[in-house]
Amino acid sequence: MSLTLRYGELSHHKDIEKLGEILDQCFISFAGRGESYIHRMGVERCRIIRTGEEIIGGLAIIPLGQWWGNNCVEMGGIAVVGIAPAYRGQGAARVLMQESVKEMYARGMGISVLFPATQYFYRQIGYGEAGIVCQWEIKSSQIPLLPQILPFERVAVDELDLFTKLYSQQTRLYNGYVQRDRFLWGEKIRTEEDTVYAYVIGGREQPQGYIIYTQYSSGGENILRIRDWVLLNQDAITSFWAFLAKMRSQITKVRWSDAGITAIAYGLPEQHQQLHDAAKWMMRIVNVVKALEKRGYPPGLTAELHLQLKDDLIAENNGNFLLQINHGQAKVEKGGNGDLELDIRTLAPIYTGLFAPVQLQFIGQLTGSGNAISTATQIFAGTVPTISDYF
Template sequence: MHVETKPGDFGPPRDEQELAAAADIMMQSYAMAPAAATAWTQRVGRESLRLLREGGHVAGTLVSIPMGQWYGGRDVPIVGVGGVGVSPIHRGQGTATRLMQHLLREARESGAPLSTLYPATQPLYRRVGYEHAGARYEVRVQIPMLDVSERTLTLRPIEAKDEAAITACYQGQAQTRQGWLARGPYVWSRVYVPRDGTATGYLVEGDSGVQGYLYVVRKSLAGWKQELFLSDVVATTPAAARRILAFLGEHRSLGTEAVWYGGADDPLLMLLREQSYSVKLDMHWMVRVLDVAKALEARGWPAGLSGALHLEVQDALLPENHGRFVLEVSDGAARVKRGGEGRLRLDVKALASLYTGFHSAEALRRVGALESDETSVRSAVSLFHGPQPSIRDMF
């Protein structure tokens, strides 16, 4: 029996009927086949789905994914957002904005200081406080040009018993990469079973244990050719990096390109003899600061650097973030307290770009997203300096 709803009613699906409604919205929002939309809702699970009910009907849906993101070598809890969709009959009425507002309040109450997403459209997410915070790049390497030779390490198929070692191997790399995800089960499932097929895993190991791995999906092309899509690739030693590249090169008789995602500064590319590869922007991702003080205290900071910033933050949606804060950094950690002189003024969107290191305080000032005195700008440039943020995974 259908349950009557109140305007703005937000939460997980209550029954099979609402689960089917979520699948229908996904089908119509993203041009998915009906079977694919149903399979998607089942894979996501009720506990991750959120629905907005208006006028007695399911008006919108999204996926809320608790996980983490590495900033300054620390795992900062985040709520990832995906699969945002609105029923065609509810569009143009502010439904998507209300859906996101409900999600942000829930996410803040969960204790997560940040929310991260890939935008299908930017105006919606900027209206609720998200801003560009990093980039995901597509790397394409020409397999016939791979002439790396390496046989000192063993490469074998991954087995179930290797799961813990692989997780540790990934984490060892991710924590050194600004913005990479601290993966949970949902994101790891996308590594094992990407949208375009099931991946085959290979482990690289030597006398010291696991030193790397890769997951490969072979995509058939015309004329018996194939493209190798790597849903994940990690090398923790130079020998492991060379062994992985040698393995890919051994596919040169039929392989055209090896493709993976990550940062534009992928160190694997340094091992190639020529620039026989392309690096192309795939998408900018966005961050929303849910809790200013908690976010600033959760991330890591440059070791050996100390300083203080007097911030003034504007946040029209979450009044708890609105006002002045003093950020004090020393010994790689931060302490935040209310008050101060508000010398560096910005809204919560600009704070997201500054927080991840995607844009410097100077760059934000040049486009009018930040106002400050020279001393505070120089301090902010130093404190938030770091490698460009990127993410390997889509979610």
């Protein structure tokens, strides 16, 4: 039996309760806290799908930005996509996501990012693999006793002005960092379940980074879990490890999040860090013109890339596009020769730099001339894509 489905916003308190109940069933970690999550994240960001008057699922669109090539691109973060168990497999999730993408396009967002429970479904909506975020760990006994060059000063966890200024400098160093809003900052410093500690590296007068962390016991081990970090230079990195090495009498392991290649550990004499967990994240190019024009490119680069794109959902993203870059500044217009042919999903890992165009050509995800593939490789070169937040 096909459902008559209607997409919309939350409007009444009973609707919030109902969506909270659905999220509790969909996400075990919520453990009855689905409604409180909705309020914390923002009711106005929630979207729901109904059949008749009954709410059967929902999600959140979090208006954010993401840094690419030293530029911030407007991004819609998709979170908590959930459908009530009795209505799964009947097309509700597909309609919910399709309408969300259309809304993001109408709101002028260039890209969208999510953490998928299943890739197959989101690929059908036009999302492609964009990067990997890893949780790394190292035994405290394996951290060398390095000289602590910079002082550490403990600060209150709610000193967001201090953290934001330092974080904004780091966003320009790594492709994929999120331009956080008040909700994501709040998640970094939440103290309801854990005691959270924060230190500024270098002191307040000359801050060169910070560390925000919690401590807990698991399986007979004492874990120091870093929730957030900023390290702006080599002295800050060395001091970071020196600070953590001093924890070895009480802490068994240190865990932190970073890309699939964790650069901050590269300077250690031995690479003892181990992969504890990993999650792939996906991107959708919502608006081709805005996504390509707002992104940053290698300074001094001058090039042209002729694209031929297919998008089954957003009609405006179909056809030929000419990406012109003049000394790192981009302009996109309709037309061109269409030398590089691909669908909207395949553009995502090229945009982020997760895969080189030649790799995608090899597995049959795009076609193009040698010159077009070489040009695309130059244009989208950059640091390993990472992401600073989970949502």
